[in-house]
Amino acid sequence: MSLSELRVAIIVFPGSNCDRDMMVAVEKLAGRRPALVWHKETSLDPVDLAIIPGGFSYGDYLRCGALAARSPIMEAVLDHAARGGAVMGICNGFQVLLEAGLLPGVLVENAGLRYVCRNTCIEVVGGTESPFTAGLVPGQKLIIPLAHNEGNYFATDDDLQRLEDSGQIAFRYVDSNIHGPSNPNGAARDIAGIISANGRVMGMMPHPERALSTELGSADGATMLTASLEALVS
Amino acid sequence: MSQIKGAPHQNPAMNFENAASMGLSQEEWDLILKRLGRTPNLCELGIFSAMWSEHCSYKSSKRWLKTLPTDGPQVIEGPGENAGAVDIGDGLAAVFKIESHNHPSFIEPYQGAATGVGGILRDVFTMGARPVALLNALRFGAPDHDKTRHLLSGVVSGIGGYGNCIGIPTIGGEVNFDASYNGNILVNAMAIGLANSDRIFRSAATGPGNPVIYVGAKTGRDGIHGATMASAEFSDETESKRPTVQVGDPFTGKLLMEACLELMASDSVLSIQDMGAAGLTSSSVEMASKGGLGMEMDLDLVPAREDGMSAYELMLSESQERMLMVLKPDATDTARQIFEKWDLDFMPIGKVTETGRLVLLKDGDIACDIPLAPLVDDAPEYDRPQAELAKRPVLASADVSDDKPVCVILKSLLGSVDLASRRWIYEQYDSQVMADTIATPGGDAGLVRVHGSRRGLAASTDCTPRYVEADPHTGGAQAVAEAWRNLSAIGARGLAITNNLNFGNPERPEILAQMAQSVLGMGDAARAFDTPVVSGNVSLYNETDGSAILPCPVIGMIGTIEDIETAVGMAPAAAGLSLIVIGQTDEADDGWLGVSLYARNLAGAPEAAPPPVDLEAERRNGLFVQQQIASGAITAAHDISDGGLAVAIAEMCIAGRIGAQIALPSGGNLHGWAFGEDQARYVVAAADPQALLTAAKAAGVPAAAIGSTLDGGELQFGDEGAISVVDLSDQVEATIPELMQGG
Numbered sequence: 001m002s003l004s005e006l007r008v009a010i011i012v013f014p015g016s017n018c019d020r021d022m023m024v025a026v027e028k029l030a031g032r033r034p035a036l037v038w039h040k041e042t043s044l045d046p047v048d049l050a051i052i053p054g055g056f057s058y059g060d061y062l063r064c065g066a067l068a069a070r071s072p073i074m075e076a077v078l079d080h081a082a083r084g085g086a087v088m089g090i091c092n093g094f095q096v097l098l099e100a101g102l103l104p105g106v107l108v109e110n111a112g113l114r115y116v117c118r119n120t121c122i123e124v125v126g127g128t129e130s131p132f133t134a135g136l137v138p139g140q141k142l143i144i145p146l147a148h149n150e151g152n153y154f155a156t157d158d159d160l161q162r163l164e165d166s167g168q169i170a171f172r173y174v175d176s177n178i179h180g181p182s183n184p185n186g187a188a189r190d191i192a193g194i195i196s197a198n199g200r201v202m203g204m205m206p207h208p209e210r211a212l213s214t215e216l217g218s219a220d221g222a223t224m225l226t227a228s229l230e231a232l233v234s
Numbered sequence: 235m236s237q238i239k240g241a242p243h244q245n246p247a248m249n250f251e252n253a254a255s256m257g258l259s260q261e262e263w264d265l266i267l268k269r270l271g272r273t274p275n276l277c278e279l280g281i282f283s284a285m286w287s288e289h290c291s292y293k294s295s296k297r298w299l300k301t302l303p304t305d306g307p308q309v310i311e312g313p314g315e316n317a318g319a320v321d322i323g324d325g326l327a328a329v330f331k332i333e334s335h336n337h338p339s340f341i342e343p344y345q346g347a348a349t350g351v352g353g354i355l356r357d358v359f360t361m362g363a364r365p366v367a368l369l370n371a372l373r374f375g376a377p378d379h380d381k382t383r384h385l386l387s388g389v390v391s392g393i394g395g396y397g398n399c400i401g402i403p404t405i406g407g408e409v410n411f412d413a414s415y416n417g418n419i420l421v422n423a424m425a426i427g428l429a430n431s432d433r434i435f436r437s438a439a440t441g442p443g444n445p446v447i448y449v450g451a452k453t454g455r456d457g458i459h460g461a462t463m464a465s466a467e468f469s470d471e472t473e474s475k476r477p478t479v480q481v482g483d484p485f486t487g488k489l490l491m492e493a494c495l496e497l498m499a500s501d502s503v504l505s506i507q508d509m510g511a512a513g514l515t516s517s518s519v520e521m522a523s524k525g526g527l528g529m530e531m532d533l534d535l536v537p538a539r540e541d542g543m544s545a546y547e548l549m550l551s552e553s554q555e556r557m558l559m560v561l562k563p564d565a566t567d568t569a570r571q572i573f574e575k576w577d578l579d580f581m582p583i584g585k586v587t588e589t590g591r592l593v594l595l596k597d598g599d600i601a602c603d604i605p606l607a608p609l610v611d612d613a614p615e616y617d618r619p620q621a622e623l624a625k626r627p628v629l630a631s632a633d634v635s636d637d638k639p640v641c642v643i644l645k646s647l648l649g650s651v652d653l654a655s656r657r658w659i660y661e662q663y664d665s666q667v668m669a670d671t672i673a674t675p676g677g678d679a680g681l682v683r684v685h686g687s688r689r690g691l692a693a694s695t696d697c698t699p700r701y702v703e704a705d706p707h708t709g710g711a712q713a714v715a716e717a718w719r720n721l722s723a724i725g726a727r728g729l730a731i732t733n734n735l736n737f738g739n740p741e742r743p744e745i746l747a748q749m750a751q752s753v754l755g756m757g758d759a760a761r762a763f764d765t766p767v768v769s770g771n772v773s774l775y776n777e778t779d780g781s782a783i784l785p786c787p788v789i790g791m792i793g794t795i796e797d798i799e800t801a802v803g804m805a806p807a808a809a810g811l812s813l814i815v816i817g818q819t820d821e822a823d824d825g826w827l828g829v830s831l832y833a834r835n836l837a838g839a840p841e842a843a844p845p846p847v848d849l850e851a852e853r854r855n856g857l858f859v860q861q862q863i864a865s866g867a868i869t870a871a872h873d874i875s876d877g878g879l880a881v882a883i884a885e886m887c888i889a890g891r892i893g894a895q896i897a898l899p900s901g902g903n904l905h906g907w908a909f910g911e912d913q914a915r916y917v918v919a920a921a922d923p924q925a926l927l928t929a930a931k932a933a934g935v936p937a938a939a940i941g942s943t944l945d946g947g948e949l950q951f952g953d954e955g956a957i958s959v960v961d962l963s964d965q966v967e968a969t970i971p972e973l974m975q976g977g
Contacts, residue, residue: 017401021669056399059485115662147664210669
């Protein structure tokens with residue numbers, strides 16, 4: 001299979017606002033426009049990757065991601081994941097994956113109690129075999145922007161230790177010359193993104209689709225996304 | 235809807251006291267009686283008072299607004315529609331406007347600011363444009379005033395709360411502080427959208443018999459008569475006006491935006507108008523009157539959030555996220571399906587008529603039957619008296635300067651709230667959603683890529699109120715010049731303007747003079763730069779208990795850059811680059827310290843004239859900087875404004891985390907040289923200084939090499955000593971976080 005044959009679907013909830021950005025990114029990097037799937041759909045055509053984009057699904061009412069996780073389309077996404085299908089959630093998409101039970105832990109309000117939008121430096125951790133880290137090198141640093149109010153990853157100490165021991169921490173915030181604390185939201189163990197035990201589901205707070213070229217401030221998002229897409233092809 | 239006949243009920247009948255309580259004068263009340271030939275009822279009087287409010291009628295400012303240039307080859311839509319539109323090439327139009335939400339934001343900062351953003355976004359997407367950028371201009375009271383932290387915190391989270399959720403990047407803005415805003419803050423929000431230039435939607439109703447459709451959120455009892463409140467002075471009673479503040483819902487705003495843009499792509503919409511100030515009243519009146527037609531609506535059909543709302547309440551509510559549209563008669567089903575997909579209300583509530591009247595039905599009765607012409611054409615227009623303002627003296631730099639080292643003063647100025655980093659503020663705004671942001675807040679101007687192209691759309695908001703107060707004509711011109719400079723400094727050429735005139739009570743001659751003279755100055759500058767004013771907003775009566783704000787005519791300028799790759803920021807990329815001042819020679823002079831930040835913060839703010847604005851020099855120097863950025867000769871640039879040359883250089887060093895060695899002038903006043911706020915100047919970095927100086931000479935642009943960037947992280951001013959750039963950076967970054975954390 002070539003990169004342009006990769007079937008990618010982006011789930012669109014009312015209030016999603018990074019769906020177009022992710023569509024543009026995947027089309028640019030894979031050479032094929034992904035399908036946008038409306039949340040009221042109840043089935044998902046066979047895909048190689050389902051992406052839950054960032055935004056404010058359902059206005060973040062009740063709890064970030066809580067209502068979206070119960071949208072009609074999510075049954076199909078859960079089935080896809082249960083079959084070992086790949087799922088990626090960015091920002092609000094990460095929150096949806098936690099609310100849907102596809103990944104452990106929760107995202108609570110930033111430690112600074114304010115929305116934060118800026119670049120961050122994240123380091124590839126990995127360990128578990130996963131298409132989302134396979135093409136990256138452990139220790140590799142990526143400059144990727146983030147923008148959120150609830151990105152403070154929290155889990156029990158046992159869960160955190162389990163994630164650590166089983167190599168399920170995908171990305172960690174690390175020091176760089178970017179202004180401000182390296183961990184922008186108080187996330188436990190500086191966690192920026194995690195992977196499921198089988199490596200097929202990944203959620204992260206930073207937005208790789210916003211870092212596609214140096215003009216946009218960084219091309220490291222393209223590096224990260226391309227690595228994932230290529231790993232899913234091979 | 236059945237054909238309506240008969241006269242409207244007169245219950246309750248209104249009198250002048252009722253009119254006065256809605257802000258109407260005796261003359262205006264008499265005019266209503268004359269035009270109607272009878273006494274209006276409550277609903278009708280409410281409609282008159284809203285349409286004739288300062289906010290909707292521009293009755294005190296119209297005479298002066300008419301003097302502004304509004305035409306040009308680039309102009310597609312000038313003032314009068316929901317927003318202005320200009321051609322940016324490639325078949326695209328930039329649609330943009332700025333609007334104030336000052337009074338609501340003081341009463342309820344989060345909701346006031348949020349709905350300000352929501353309202354200006356609706357103005358833009360109503361024209362068929364997808365919003366691509368937001369900016370703002372904010373003024374707060376003294377940093378140590380009781381309410382400042384609460385208001386700043388609430389306004390910033392409100393702006394972010396709406397913009398972040400709806401998913402439009404906030405790419406720029408300005409924030410300043412002055413005690414005159416203690417009781418009356420300013421919150422101006424600007425939105426820019428992109429549309430195909432042949433697919434701009436307008437508001438004039440067409441086709442008698444065509445259906446009038448209400449879409450969006452339901453109508454509730456919030457914001458009733460907000461436009462009238464926004465046209466009155468504040469007093470101690472203001473807190474009791476909290477119920478007149480609207481409540482925003484960015485989630486519904488996002489759905490409404492997507493539904494409207496989807497519907498507009500389907501060729502169903504004939505005309506469309508946002509329900510902003512004065513809600514259903516202004517939208518229906520403006521649509522019908524612009525089309526030279528009439529409108530009938532059955533208010534029982536209006537989707538309402540609560541039971542028992544009267545005709546008056548339904549017509550004057552300012553509930554957010556609502557639109558009124560006239561559809562093609564056969565397009566109703568298509569449109570309904572789109573709004574049902576987005577879970578929004580969609581309700582035909584009336585039709586376009588030929589009568590020239592606004593007729594409203596409620597509970598089977600005629601609640602209103604008034605001719606439209608008087609509401610719009612007879613709206614009062616006042617030529618209010620203006621005071622002769624005394625010319626202020628030119629301040630000699632020697633009279634305010636002392637012999638303190640430049641570095642010491644620099645550190646103190648950079649630590650002031652005026653020059654402190656706004657990072658604490660702008661990091662609360664999503665500046666990168668839509669993945670086209672090239673220049674985020676913190677630089678001279680914001681810049682977004684025109685999606686799918688190499689071209690860039692730049693924007694800046696600017697005003698220096700202390701200059702406007704000292705000399706309104708010069709201050710009005712300076713606001714435009716500074717916006718032009720900010721765009722030039724990233725390599726973009728200014729194209730057009732939106733303005734937001736924030737002043738006190740225009741019935742006071744000295745306030746009227748501030749407004750009139752600054753608008754004249756603004757017009758001169760707009761003509762000089764070929765940047766016509768295509769939209770805007772006026773906010774008067776910004777006073778509390780008789781004390782007016784510093785006048786603040788904000789300019790929002792947009793511009794374009796051919797290739798985003800050529801855009802520059804203010805950070806020099808390396809050591810060894812030459813630093814060159816554009817707009818001044820190396821001959822000694824005393825610099826202009828009058829009304830500068832130096833004079834205000836360190837010398838007791840003596841009354842003085844502000845720096846003069848030479849529009850020809852501004853234009854010439856700006857065009858030169860744009861060209862030299864495009865050719866790659868200039869690799870970093872920063873305009874010189876508040877704090878003067880030394881502050882501009884320090885800000886470049888901080889941005890680039892790099893040191894610099896600066897040569898002092900051979901004569902003149904040292905502090906005037908370092909901190910004077912003479913206009914039309916830039917500091918630029920260049921690898922080949924001689925080539926740039928030669929090009930400047932050929933273009934008739936004054937320029938002088940003053941130093942170079944250095945490794946080592948120190949900023950040195952001749953033999954005046956050196957200062958660590960990291961220390962300066964820490965100072966600049968610390969002020970606002972400390973303010974917001976403090977007791």
